[in-house]
Amino acid sequence: LQHCRGKRIVFQPYGRVIAMVCGEDIKSVVLNMVVNALESMDEGGTLTITLQTKNNSAEMSFSDTGCGMTAETLKNLFEPFYTRSRTGKGTGLGLFISHQIIDQHGGQISATSAGPQQGSTFSVRIPLQ
Secondary structure, three states, X not given: OHHHOXXXXXXXXXXXXXXXXXXXXXXXXXXXXXXXXXXHOOOOOEEEEEEEEEOOEEEEEXXXXXXXXXXXXXXXXXXXXXXXXXXXXXXXXXXXXXXXXXXXXXXXXXXXXXXXXXXXEEEEEEEOO
């Protein structure tokens, strides 16, 4: 990926997690989270991905040191065709589709950011049962 250059990805799994999911669907969500995070960061940025079991769920967290988000962006983030892509190439469907996939698995996806230029964190939770 072009937008990977000069950026770091750190993966921190906290043990093995087994959940009954459609692997292709979850792979699509993970890829979307990673691509979005990499596009939001300048050279020298870091994306930290954690994986753990928490409250009877599998939880993945994607925390980046990127451009961050305003309260308005956070409010509309999962709406179809809503995009704030810095590359100008986004369709605004990636997070909408990711939200639908996680919802179909009985899970939740959420986003937080302290504001512009303060990075973002996306959390994906899927029940283990």
